[in-house]
Structures are given as C-alpha cells and as structure tokens.
Amino acid sequence: xxxxxxxxxxxxxxxxxxxxxxxxxxxxxxxxxxxxxxxxxxxxxxxxxxxxxxxxxxxxxxxxxxxxxxxxxxxxxxxxxxxxxxxxxxxxxxxxxxxxxxxxxxxxxxxxxxxxxxxxxxxxxxxxxxxxxxxxxxxxxxxxxxxxxxxxxxxxxxxxxxxxxxxxxxxxxxxxxxxxxxxxxxxxxxxxxxxxxxxxxxxxxxxxxxxxxxxxxxxxxxxxxxxxxxxxxxxxxxxxxxxxxxxxxxxxxxxxxxxxxxxxxxxxxxxxxxxxxxxxxxxxxxxxxxxxxxxxxxxxxxxx
Amino acid sequence: xxxxxxxxxxxxxxxxxxxxxxxxxxxxxxxxxxxxxxxxxxxxxxxxxxxxxxxxxxxxxxxxxxxxxxxxxxxxxxxxxxxxxxxxxxxxxxxxxxxxxxxxxxxxxxxxxxxxxxxxxxxxxxxxxxxxxxxxxxxxxxxxxxxxxxxxxxxxxxxxxxxxxxxxxxxxxxxxxxxxxxxxxxxxxxxxxxxxxxxxxxxxxxxxxxxxxxxxxxxxxxxxxxxxxxxxxxxx
Numbered sequence: 001x002x003x004x005x006x007x008x009x010x011x012x013x014x015x016x017x018x019x020x021x022x023x024x025x026x027x028x029x030x031x032x033x034x035x036x037x038x039x040x041x042x043x044x045x046x047x048x049x050x051x052x053x054x055x056x057x058x059x060x061x062x063x064x065x066x067x068x069x070x071x072x073x074x075x076x077x078x079x080x081x082x083x084x085x086x087x088x089x090x091x092x093x094x095x096x097x098x099x100x101x102x103x104x105x106x107x108x109x110x111x112x113x114x115x116x117x118x119x120x121x122x123x124x125x126x127x128x129x130x131x132x133x134x135x136x137x138x139x140x141x142x143x144x145x146x147x148x149x150x151x152x153x154x155x156x157x158x159x160x161x162x163x164x165x166x167x168x169x170x171x172x173x174x175x176x177x178x179x180x181x182x183x184x185x186x187x188x189x190x191x192x193x194x195x196x197x198x199x200x201x202x203x204x205x206x207x208x209x210x211x212x213x214x215x216x217x218x219x220x221x222x223x224x225x226x227x228x229x230x231x232x233x234x235x236x237x238x239x240x241x242x243x244x245x246x247x248x249x250x251x252x253x254x255x256x257x258x259x260x261x262x263x264x265x266x267x268x269x270x271x272x273x274x275x276x277x278x279x280x281x282x283x284x285x286x287x288x289x290x291x292x293x294x295x296x297x298x299x300x301x302x303x304x
Numbered sequence: 305x306x307x308x309x310x311x312x313x314x315x316x317x318x319x320x321x322x323x324x325x326x327x328x329x330x331x332x333x334x335x336x337x338x339x340x341x342x343x344x345x346x347x348x349x350x351x352x353x354x355x356x357x358x359x360x361x362x363x364x365x366x367x368x369x370x371x372x373x374x375x376x377x378x379x380x381x382x383x384x385x386x387x388x389x390x391x392x393x394x395x396x397x398x399x400x401x402x403x404x405x406x407x408x409x410x411x412x413x414x415x416x417x418x419x420x421x422x423x424x425x426x427x428x429x430x431x432x433x434x435x436x437x438x439x440x441x442x443x444x445x446x447x448x449x450x451x452x453x454x455x456x457x458x459x460x461x462x463x464x465x466x467x468x469x470x471x472x473x474x475x476x477x478x479x480x481x482x483x484x485x486x487x488x489x490x491x492x493x494x495x496x497x498x499x500x501x502x503x504x505x506x507x508x509x510x511x512x513x514x515x516x517x518x519x520x521x522x523x524x525x526x527x528x529x530x531x532x533x534x535x536x537x538x539x540x
Contacts, residue, residue: 257400257419257438260381276340276380277361289340289359289378290397291418293456294438 001154002166002181003028004261006242006272007282008147008249008300013268014283017041018143021150023282024273025131031274032152035165036134037126039177041246042145044120048089049174051076051102052123054162055084056112063110070105083127083137084162085116092120095219099172114163114202119175121146121246126165146302147249149242151179158204168208170215171200175246178214180207181274182259185237210235214243228252228297242272250299257294264289270300306330310344311337319346326352326371340380345373348390362399365392368409384411387428400437403430406447412501419456422449425466431501433510441468441519442478450494452502452510460519462539464526468519469494471511479539480522486514 005024007017014020021038029036042050051071055063064086068079075091093099103115117124125138131152134140151166158164170176184190187206194212195201201208213235217227224243231241231252238258242251251272253261263272264279266287271279276289292298306325310318318335322345325333332353338344342361345354348371356364359377369388378396382404389408397415404420406428416434423442435453442458444466454472461478469486477483486494495513502510524535 255438260400262378262380262399275342275361276359276378277342280340280359288396288415290416291399291437293435294419 001031003031003152003274003278004179004181004240004242005150005274005278006148006244006249006251008270009268010270011268015144016141017145017148019141020282021148022131022135022141024278025150025152027278027281028152028274029131032154033130034155034160035126035128035153035162036131037124037151037165037167038134038140039117039149039167039179039244040123040125040140040143040145041121041147041244042123042143044246045089047092049092049118049120050087050089050123051118052116052125053086053106054114054116055086056110057084057161059084059112060110063113066109067106067113070109071102074102085125087123095173099174103172117169117177119246122169122175122177124167124169124177126151126167127162128160128165147244149177149179149244149249157183157206164203164205166207168211170211170218171202173215173218176211176215176218176243178207178211178241178243180210180239180241182238182240182254184209184235184239186235190235210239210241218245224248224250225297225299228299232295232297240274247302247304248299250297251292252297253292253294255295260291262289262291305332305334307334307336309336310339310341315341315343318344322354323348326350340377342380345371359396365390378415384409387411397434403428406430410501414506416453422466425449429497431498433502433506435472439478441466444468448497450497452498462525463519463521465521469516470519471516474517474519477519479535480525481519482522483517483519486516486518490518491516
C-alpha cells in the first residue's frame with residue numbers, strides 16, 4: 001500500500017500548496033496509517049537555504065543550543081522550533097562537499113539528530129501518525145508555495161519512526177525530495193554499492209535508495225527526466241514514484257505497472273496521486289484523470 | 305429517474321440504496337458526486353441503469369450480473385471485475401485490470417485503459433476506443449477484446465481463445481501471441497460490433513475494421529512438451 005501525492009501549480013491559483021497536499025493525504029490516509037509527510041516547496045529567499053533538523057524522539061533540552069553553535073560558521077539565522085524539528089536558514093551552499101560539512105557538523109551533536117532537508121525552497125515535514133496529526137502539529141495547510149509532494153506510509157519491511165517516514169530528501173543534494181510506493185528489489189545490492197563509496201544510509205527503508213540514486217544522477221547533471229530514465233534501467237521492483245526539485249516535479253512508473261498512480265494536467269495545475277479519490281477531494285473542477293502506462297515518466301518544469 | 309448524492313452517503317448506504325432501487329425496477333438512477341470512491345455498485349445482480357455523474361474508484365460494478373452502468377468520468381482499478389452480464393460504458397479512462405476475468409456482458413471504455421485490460425476473460429466483450437497498456441488480454445479464454453488505438457507490451461500473452469483485435473500499433477506481442485490479418489467476415493463482424501457500441505463521431509475517428517489486426521494464440525503453450533522447453537522458460 002502507501003499513498004503518494006504530488007501537486008504542481010502553473011498559475012496564481014491554489015497558492016496554498018500545503019493545503020492541497022494535506023487534502024490529498026487525508027484522502028489517502030487509509031492507505032498508510034503508519035506515518036505521514038510532505039515535501040513543500042516555498043519561495044526561496046535570495047542567497048539563503050532552509051535547513052530542517054529533527055531532534056529525535058526524546059530530545060535533550062541542550063541540543064538546540066549545541067546545533068546553534070555548530071552551524072554558526074554557515075551564517076545560520078531565523079531559528080525556530082516546532083514539534084520535533086529545529087528549522088533555520090543558512091547562507092546558500094553549493095551541493096557536495098560544503099553541504100556534507102554542514103550535515104556532519106549538525107549530526108555530530110547527537111546520534112538522535114538528523115538533517116531532514118536542506119534546500120532553497122524545500123521543507124520536509126514528516127512524523128509518525130496520520131495526516132490529521134501532521135496538520136495539528138505543523139499547520140501544513142497554511143504553507144504557500146509552488147509545488148508539494150506527500151506520502152502516507154504503510155510500513156512493510158522496515159520500522160515505523162520519523163526517519164523511516166517519507167518524503168526522503170536526496171541527502172546532500174539541495175531541494176531534491178522523493179516519495180515512493182512499492183518495493184526496490186535490488187535495494188541491498190545498490191546499498192552495498194553506495195556504501196562502498198562511503199554514502200551513508202539513515203534507514204533500512206528501500207525507498208531511501210531512490211532518493212540517493214536520483215541525487216547522484218542530478219549531481220552528474222542528467223536532469224530529472226534523465227535521472228528517471230536511468231532509474232528505469234537500474235532499479236528493479238515495483239515503483240510508482242514522484243520526485244521534485246526547486247523547479248521541477250515528475251513521476252515514474254515501473255516496467256510492470258505494478259503500483260497505482262493517476263494524474264491530471266489542466267491549464268492551472270498538475271496533480272498526481274495513488275488514487276483519483278485524492279485528486280477529486282483536493283481539487284474541485286471538471287478535468288480528466290488517467291493512469292499512466294508502464295514505464296511512463298513525466299516531468300513538469302517551472303519556467304525560470 | 306432517481307437521484308442520489310453520494311456525498312451524503314457512506315459507500316455501504318449508497319450500495320444498499322442502489323440495490324433497493326434496482327430491485328424496485330427504478331428505470332434509471334443518477335449518482336451525483338461519486339468522487340472517485342471505491343467499491344461503488346458492486347454485486348448488482350438485477351437489470352437496471354445506473355449513471356455515475358463523475359469518476360469512480362476501484363472495483364466499480366465488480367461481480368455485476370445484468371446491470372447497466374455509465375460513468376461520466378474515469379474508473380479506477382478493477383472495473384467490472386468478474387462480471388457475469390451487464391453493460392459498462394466509461395466516458396473517460398479506465399485503470400489497471402479493467403474487465404478482468406469477466407464471463408459475459410460488455411465493457412466499453414471511450415478513453416484509454418491502463419495495464420492488464422481484460423486479463424483472463426472467460427466471455428463477454430471489451431471495447432477500448434483509445435489505447436491499452438501492458439499485458440492486456442493475458443490468458444484470455446473466450447470473448448472478444450477490441451482495442452481501437454495502440455496496445456502496450458506483452459499483448460495477449462499466453463492467450464487461449466479470446467478474439468483480440470487491435471486497430472493501432474502493438475508495442476510487443478506476448479509469449480505465444482501471433483498477429484494476423486482479419487478476414488472479410490471478421491471485418492464485417494467487427495464493424496457491426498464497433499458501430500453498435502461507439503457513437504458515430506467517435507467511431508469515425510478510429511481505423512476501419514479491415515485495418516485492424518487480429519491476434520490469436522500460437523498454441524505452443526496449450527500443451528506441455530519437453531522439447532519446447534525454451535518457450536516455456538521464457539513464458540514463465
């Protein structure tokens with residue numbers, strides 16, 4: 001099971017992308033009672049990046065102060081704390097080495113601490129429980145932005161906690177987030193390959209490898225559609241998967257069309273979800289919905 | 305005609321109302337705001353007419369026998385699954401596994417069908433005006449499957465004796481599926497089937513019956529023969 005959803009605005013309509021994503025997730029709540037999460041894309045602040053850090057299940061009161069100290073050299077400011085998250089902004093960093101330095105600085109504070117997302121536009125918010133609980137803690141519906149991904153999780157193979165929840169950030173690659181419904185059957189093989197290169201895995205969740213894989217493709221400059229094409233060849237199993245960057249959102253379906261996914265595109269928006277009921281619940285109007293065929297991959301790009 | 309508002313009713317209440325109205329020989333029931341919900345009008349075992357004024361979700365009209373269902377939007381997975389008899393018309397697209405394992409009746413999809421269309425058909429008629437996806441017609445035993453547009457990969461894999469016709473391109477044939485030309489007789493029968501089931505303006509957009517290709521079983525998988533192990537290895 002699991003439910004995934006994506007919403008991409010093309011016009012000034014529906015500015016509250018958080019609200020649309022939440023309504024979609026509420027309709028998909030029964031597909032994934034274990035956890036709920038969203039990847040929200042807001043308006044970038046020039047020269048700044050948003051960092052979201054989870055403090056763990058039973059955070060020590062001293063941890064936020066330690067993180068403040070650890071990120072000072074990155075020009076950190078605008079600290080706020082909601083739920084189990086610490087949010088702040090830093091001076092824009094280039095991907096790769098500098099971002100890895102930031103992650104390392106934060107995560108050495110405590111083993112409980114994890115960087116959940118970094119990006120100019122991206123903010124990942126996820127937790128154990130229902131979409132309604134997510135809204136109660138984080139007021140997701142008020143979030144204004146350009147596009148959003150959402151996920152409701154029914155855990156089948158790995159444990160239920162915040163880390164194992166989705167969306168997954170493409171660790172180290174700013175603004176990339178993915179949601180995945182399915183199983184990656186060559187996960188262990190791929191994981192070994194990445195670990196030999198020193199890539200750190202945070203979870204036992206096979207969906208994490210999708211984020212890592214796409215991050216690497218994007219780093220090599222292939223673009224999201226090119227990354228999807230490579231993923232179709234290298235990742236086995238069943239996947240209906242959505243991915244987004246600061247300017248793009250897209251979906252990919254596995255070669256056997258094993259997992260559900262439907263989408264619609266109007267002049268005003270693109271909406272993708274595991275079930276049509278989620279699109280209809282969130283977006284009234286007269287539009288046609290269709291299920292993409294096996295091996296389908298589509299990407300929508302915001303004009304620069 | 306009776307109108308029901310699905311937004312005011314639970315799925316159980318709605319289906320029970322539909323069943324009662326059909327039992328009372330209500331001529332036609334319109335369901336407003338179906339909202340792509342699942343399991344609508346399942347196991348309707350009497351004749352009657354139901355029109356959904358929007359999209360339906362998974363398993364709409366599953367196990368039907370005798371009902372006529374029209375859907376103004378699209379349908380989710382498992383439309384009309386295991387139907388014994390009745391007619392379905394979808395004005396939009398249909399999801400995975402439409403008309404799977406039907407034994408009778410007619411399913412017309414005016415848009416596209418996703419993967420696994422009409423798998424394991426044991427009778428009945430399926431007509432898709434648009435394209436169909438991966439593995440359509442898999443292990444079809446009886447009945448007629450017509451795709452006016454293009455067919456996806458592994459079309460008619462492991463086929464028995466469903467009559468399969470494709471008007472557009474076939475991306476790839478399934479194991480043991482063989483494509484051939486239609487005979488004049490088959491073209492005439494196909495033409496009258498399409499004329500009877502598609503509106504003239506929609507029919508006019510689709511290829512002429514004699515341009516369709518027929519796909520039949522190569523019969524290599526019907527009986528196991530050790531000497532043909534290679535074919536089996538690929539099929540399994």
